Amino acid sequence: MLKTLRRKTIGDLKANWSQFLAVWLVVTLGTTFYGTMYPAAINLLDSIFRTYDQLRYLDFQVQLEPVGPEAVEPVRAIPGVAYVEGRLIVAGGWQVDPAQQYQVALRLISLPDAGEPDVNRLDITGGADIQGPGDILVHKTFADKHDIEPGDTLNVAIAGEIVPLRVAGLVFSPEYIVAGRDSNDPFPTPTVFGVAWMRYSDLAVRAGQDGRINDIVIRLEGKSEDNKGQLEDDVRAALVNLFPDAAVFSRQQTASGSIIHANINGNFPVMGFYSGMFLIGGIVITGILLARLVESERQRIGTMRAMGITRRELVLHYLSYGFLIGLTGGLVGSVLGYLNSFWFMGTFLTYIAGGTLPGFVNLPQFPFILLGLVLAVGGATLAGAYPAWTQSATPPGIALRPAAPKTLNAISRVKLGFLPVVVRQAVRNLLRSPGRAAGTALGVLAGSMMLFSALALWDMMALNFGQYFDSTDFDLRVDLDSFQSGEAVEAQMRGVEGVEAAQAALIGAVVIVNPAGDALDTIAVTVDETDPYFDLVTTNGADAFSSTDGVWIGHNIERVLGVGVGDTITVIAQGIEQQAVIRGIVSQVIGSPVFVPRSLMMEWTGGMFPVNSVLVRVKKDQDAAVREAVIGLPGVHAVTVLDEFDDDLNHFLQFYRINTLMFGGFGLILALALLYNTVNASLRERRDELAVLRALGTSGWEIGLSVTLEFLVMVVIGALIGVPLGRYAGYFLATAYDTDYFGYITYLAPLSYVVGLAGMLLVVLLAEIPGLRAVHKTDLGQVSKSQSF
Amino acid sequence: MSHIVLRDVRKTYRMGNNLITALDGVSLEIEAGQLTVVLGPSGSGKTTLLNLLGGLESPDSGSVRVGDQDIAGLKNGKLTAYRRHNVGFVFQFFNLLPTLTALENVALSAEMADGYAYGRAHDPAEMLARVGLGDRTDHYPGQLSGGQQQRVAVARALAKNPALVLADEPTGSLDVQTGIDVLKVMRALNRETGQTFVLVTHNSAIAGIADRVIRVGSGKVQNIINNPDPFEPDEIEW
Structure with missing residues (x-):
């Protein structure tokens, strides 16, 4: 050069x-x-x-009824299996306040009596390893939530006995990166659920399960990044063959694995x-x-x-x-x-x-x-x-x-005399330089696509989780340790000070099978259809619980099993099969529940309604007091305060919120940078032309209006294409997060259209200011003496 | 000796559905080393004629011989080389590059042609001094008056020492005295260097300083007048 x-x-x-x-x-x-x-x-x-x-x-987890440790031996012999570990898992509780009976659910998992486990090893992030009987390792997320530190003593309920256990250390576990309870309840709720590890002998003796295991974890040969499709299929088949009555989960079907996946x-x-x-x-x-x-x-x-x-x-x-x-x-x-x-x-x-x-x-x-x-x-x-x-x-x-002018002759000569001069000027400018107008519209299109895809993601998250949080019309969920009579437990709960109302419920694991024979392990929720403590949003079909001759399914079942309103599904629980017609689809972003009216359940059970949960409404600010009173009642296994659960879930969702905000923010910045630059460049290009108009007596207001009209036309053209494209891009991206137990209902809020378009227009107006100011400041005397060059 | 010879040159433009004839069978000769003025009213075809001489455009038909080269049929690349090595332009509105200083504007021209032009390119600073702007070398065009800008444009046109200098209404956007100053510079340089100057203007007063005046109208040459005793620019009255 x-x-x-x-x-x-x-x-x-x-x-x-x-x-x-x-x-x-x-x-x-x-x-x-x-x-x-x-x-x-x-x-x-x-x-x-x-x-x-x-x-x-x-890679696989087998949950089974307690068996001897020799059960792991045939698993070792399965080709492709690298490591096997037999474990004992005990549902315990941590008595947070020794003066109170309330317990946080604490899952206790056994470790080998010596050395590290072969599968699911732990990383000690604080404190030390277990020194002897009475020591536990506590999951770090749970410990952080409750300010538990190494050296602390926790009163832990094991098999009905409260025992003091010393926290030897805090640990990270690959099994609980996301510390959910199970695949139907996969999100971490450290307020009410934690995990701790003990040596096998210590745990088994205290739990009365010495010489027994109820969980086998298996790791296959190769690395996590390897594609093990066929090997996984073969091992799963072998495991099902070995343990026909057990639940076999692949990595992606565990709580943490499913969310990470x-x-x-x-x-x-x-x-x-x-x-x-x-x-x-x-x-x-x-x-x-x-x-x-x-x-x-x-x-x-x-x-x-x-x-x-x-x-x-x-x-x-x-x-x-x-x-x-x-x-x-x-x-x-x-x-x-x-x-x-x-x-x-x-x-x-x-x-x-x-x-x-x-x-x-x-x-x-x-x-x-x-x-x-x-x-x-x-x-x-x-x-x-x-x-x-x-x-x-x-x-x-x-x-x-x-x-x-670059336009076709006919277009450039369109008679516009009927338009006011400011509009005529705007239209003429667009027709004069259609390439420039198209470029601007293209940029607006790209910007609006980014902006609206982010808005769609945000709206979907807000809608789905909003409906999820709002779907529960009770304050406490009380889980019972055995099936009881619904009327009796309701009466029992109503007798507790601070309880406003109570409704018995049957909540349990079921298998749903579609007409094609595809099955999904999930949960069923049965409540009184005349006054359900669920405020479900029906997305398709009849309103939830509006009849007693069918069931309502969460929208994830609709997607996963490909069933819809009017289809008949098979509901299998404890070996009993029932046919049910789907009456409606309800919004449930988490899990894939099926909601069954109590009357229908009673038809299935021959008039009985055994329950294992009670949904409790509590008077204002009485959550903690009622929880404490309820936990002391006979037969009560656990109490969950819904607000605490929601807080935990909201904390977890911050990751998605921040990401969506980042996408939206970055998309917005780029879209706005484009609009700003386009407007500026266009005004700069025509600075002298506009100054000449001023010299001829056109007012600044008229110039501003003409320029604004011109840009508005381009924004409208760009947005007309970019907004729908952005919306569908957002919908498409949302489906990428789909699993059997998680999925968004697609949605873009009307308010987002308004806010997004208003934001774009605002930027156009703001971007005009420097250019118009420059026109205003132009020395009109100089304009008359020089070319635009 | 004729430096430039045009024979039966035609040039038309299409404006929408209309065909405008700018030059209609123009034939003329311009002597080497002379200062020739092409005179005519607006729309007479004089700028088109200048553009053809300078290789800015090509005729539809006819020949444009400059020196020993017919530039009428040259392709784009050859025309660019022709302009680069043989022609210096002075425009009515100066057309200086606003982000280059006066010296850099002149240097750009000298740098392009150095080693190839009619003679070796002139020193840019010296050229600026010769047009009376030796103390304005670091000024940007926006910091110069119209007359000063046009003198920079003249220095730029001459810096590469071209055989042919073409000026399109060089005084068209200047006041009388400034216009006279610019013409004085051009006349002096023409005599000093022996380069061929062609000035296009609608101002008949300027015709007096030319060695030859070619009057055009409606795309045709109306007459050609030789002027053996031209005025000095100082003597112009308009």
Whole structure:
């Protein structure tokens, strides 16, 4: 390139620094977000797999009635099985306050009497290993929630006895990265549920189960990242054959495994989509903006061509803008993206994994980063070069004259005299430069797509979890340790001070089978249909509990089993099969419950209604007192305060909220940067033209109105396509998180349309201010003396 | 000796559905080393004629011979090389590059042509001094008056020492005295360097300083007048 043209590049950058800075920011932001999302997902997956492998996380879990430890031996013989561990799991409770009877559910899991377990090893994050009988290791997330520290003594209920146990250490377990109870209740609720580990002999003796195990965990050969499809199928078949009456769960069917799996499945498309969108969006925006800049140099290009500067030299000159912007923006964005990925992964650690992940790794994903850099540099360079190449093709004699309208003759000559002058001016400007208008509309389209996909994700989360939280119309759930008469327990509960009302319920494990024979393990909830303590939102079919001749299923069952309103399903519980017609679909983002009217259940059971739970409504601020009173009642196994459960769940959901906010925020920033730049560039391009209008007596208000109308048309065109596309992109991304027990109902709130579009319009108006101010400040005397050049 | 020879040159433009004839069978000769003025009213085709001489556009038919080269049929790349090495332009609205200083604007032209042009390119600073702007080298176009900008444009056109200098209404956007100053510079340089100057103007007063005046109208040459005793620019009255 000619030396003086290099100086011109620098001079142009200095003279138009705000324009170039805006483009640079777009490239930098695009590359930053690109470098944050997908690499973070890769590292997250890698971290999880490393953790799984380091601590030998199970591939299969078999839950069975207590058997002798020799039950593990045939499992060892299954081809492909690397490690097997027989365990005893005991449902215990922690008496938080020795003066009170209330207990937090504490699951006690046995460890070998010596050494580490072969499967599901623990990582001690605080304190020490078990020193002897009476010592336990406590799950770190649970300990943090309750301020439990090594050395503390917990009063733990085991087999009806309260025993003091010393906390030797706090641990991380790959089995409880997400410390949910089971696949139907997979989200962590550390307020009411915790896990602790003891040596086998210590636990078995205290639980009266010496010489027995009730849980077998199996790890297959190979690494977590390996595809073990056929091996898993074979091992599962072998396990089912060995233990026909036991429940066999794959890793992805355990509570933690299912949530982590859903995260992995969900994160990759979402992160990939956003990474791609941000980078491509950034490049497209850069292209549009640089094209504007180069287009505004038309007469300068004509002059340089007249002077004898070749097209190649011109292209080199203008691509240097793009190259410099792409290189510096790409480099800065790549570094920022990598740093930002720590923050992103940090939210996963904090809200999902409880603050620790032994296999944590966040390596720079160099091939991905390099690809981003190449695309940023290449894209931005081409974005500068292409318009220069096309502009320089104009014969200099033509380029030196003001640009003629590019529209078809018929369009450019449309008579608009019937329109007010401000509207006429806006329409003329659009028709005069349809390429520019289309570019702006394209940018608005990309921006609105990003914005509305994020809004859709946010709305789906708000709607689904809102309906989930609102679906329970009671304050406490009381679980009984055996089936009891519904009327008797209701009366018993109503007699407790502070209880407003109570409703007996039957909540238990069932298998649902669709007409095609596909089965799903889930739970059924049976309550009095005349006054159900569930406020369910019906998405399809008859209102929940509006009749007694059928059942209502959660929307996840509808998706997983492919059944709908009017279909007949088979409900299997404790070996008894019943046919039931689906009367409606209800919103239940978590789990896949089937709701059964009490009358129908009584038909099935021959007039009986045995219950194992009571749903209790409590007078204001009486939760703790009632819980304490209820826990002391005979036959009560556990009490869950719904508000505490909701708090735990909300804490867990922060990860998704923050992510969605980040997607939406970044999409918003890019969309707004695009709108701002487009408006600015367009006004800059026509600054003198608008100043001439002012000189001719057009008021600032009329100019502002005309310009606003012009941009509004482009925003409307872009949004008309971008909003539906963004909405469906959001819906598509939401389905990436689907599992058998989790899934969103797709939704975009009317308010989001209003807020999103209003935000876009607001930015257009704000972006006009500097340009219009510049027009206002233009020396009209100078305008009359000079060309726009 | 004729430096430039045009034979039966036609040039038309399509404006929507209309075909505008800018030049309609123009034939003329311009002597080497002379200052020639092409005179005509707006729309007469004089700027088109200048563009054809400068290789900014190509004719639809006819020949445009500059020196020993017919540029009428040259392709884009050859035309660019022709302009780069043979032609200096002065535009009505100066067309300086606003982000380059006066010196850099001139240097760009010199740098492009250095080693290839009619003679070796001139020193940019020296050229600026010769147009009376030796103390304005670091000023940007926006910091210069119209007359000063046009003198920078003249320095830029001449810096590469071209065989042919073309000026399109060089005084069109200047006041009388500034216009005279610019013409003085051009006349002096024409005499000093022996380069061929072609000035296009609608201002008949300027015609007095030319060695030859070509009057055009409606796309045709109406007459050509040789002026053996041109005025000095100072003597112009308009």
